[in-house]
Amino acid sequence: MTRAGLLFDQPELEDAIETDELVAWKKQRYLEFRETMRETRYPCHFAVQAERADTARYLFAGNARDRDALLKVREGLRQYLERYQSIADRTTLVLFFEPPPEGQSEQEYRDQFWRVLEFLNERDPEPWPRDVPEDPNDPEWEFCFSGEPMFIVGRAPFYTDRKSRYTPYGLEMTIQPRRALDDISGDTVEGQQARSVIRDRLEDYDDVAPHPDIGDYGDPTAWEWQQYLLPTSNEESLDEFPFEIDTE
Template sequence: MNRGGQLFDQSELQDAIDTGELIAWKKKRYLEFRKTMRDTRYPCHFAVNAERNDSARYLFAGDARDRDALFKVREGLRRYLERYQSIAKRTTLVIFFKPGDRDQSEQEYRDQFWEVIEFLNKRDPEPWPSDIPEDPNDPEWEFCFAGEPMFIVGRAPFYTERKSRYTPYGLEITIQPRRTLDDISGDTMEGRHARSVIRDRLKDYDDITPHPDIGDYGDPNTREWKQYLLPTSNEESLNEFPFEIET
């Protein structure tokens, strides 16, 4: 069983494309991502800058329903977290899953997303950090793996109106370690400005207004996990965390 979890930087991907070594589904996934980040006014300038400045790292995990793919995510994320602080101040891990052989429903994508997160939690190589609450209903809770708190964003084909979360070819998960965002937290001037800019861009980019669950980490009225894989409509919300966190 291949559990390598190989990480690519931009030059390695381009070289693999140029030499024909990057197989078709991986090439299609990455080129679509690059087009979104470079050729549109994608709202999150942190993600855009990570792609343009070669501070993103990329992982191709296979089919999200495949246990082998889940082990690749675990190993790739572990490797990324070991070295992310040497990449850049702002860095992102982008995880591409292989497109299925048939169209999938929104619920199937949701199930796959949370199965990935649960798998990581149950096979976490490190104990839960002592400074992060263990209860997802605490406003200062966020997902942790290998001792690192992180912000997670899921993108999928069912987001036809919420275009900032749309990708046409299957599930995609983006991860930013919390330490890369510490200096722009919600209570800093730079952080407030950055979030204001992103929200203004969201209004122009999406065909639906920003979801009410989008908020700042630590805000008493915000639960960060509700933002991971947003509902398609603004009238819906995830009411309960989907699994029991092991710490």
């Protein structure tokens, strides 16, 4: 256990690897993530910077099918949201799930991803924030937990062409609190520049064009939750939010 409870920072992870204190699957997951983030071609500048500047925090959750793993995610996310503002202006939480013992289908990964969010929503320690719409079909809606709205990205082995969302070993989720992104929103000059650079890099990095559902928070033509776990094909889109949000 680290000074941040369930969460690791980068020096703690590297020390655990050097001293052989990290079990094989955890070491494998982090080293693959680190190598990806440190590639100069990786499209998301903010993700790369969080890894290089040690402003990311990491949680190893276990098997996504297990209730104990989901409870660990709940507690780890709560710990992170409690202290993220003291880490840096720009920070992210990376959730690694243990690789499944055998291959999984794309649908199984999708079911697990949304089950994680449903589990968190069902066991949210705080009521839904008053300033965030309760309807997922409102363009200003986004997932909330412990009173904090956040942007979520899922990576998984089935993204063989959409390489920016690909990881070979199992489900992975990155979470960024909305407050850490407010100064680079789509209506700011810095935010528009950053999105332009990321979109250009996506076209070079991925073997498929950027998905048409990728858009800016608050854009009336885009819903953030459609971007959480993108379809593999640009002809597909998630038309209905996968579960009923509890806002009590």
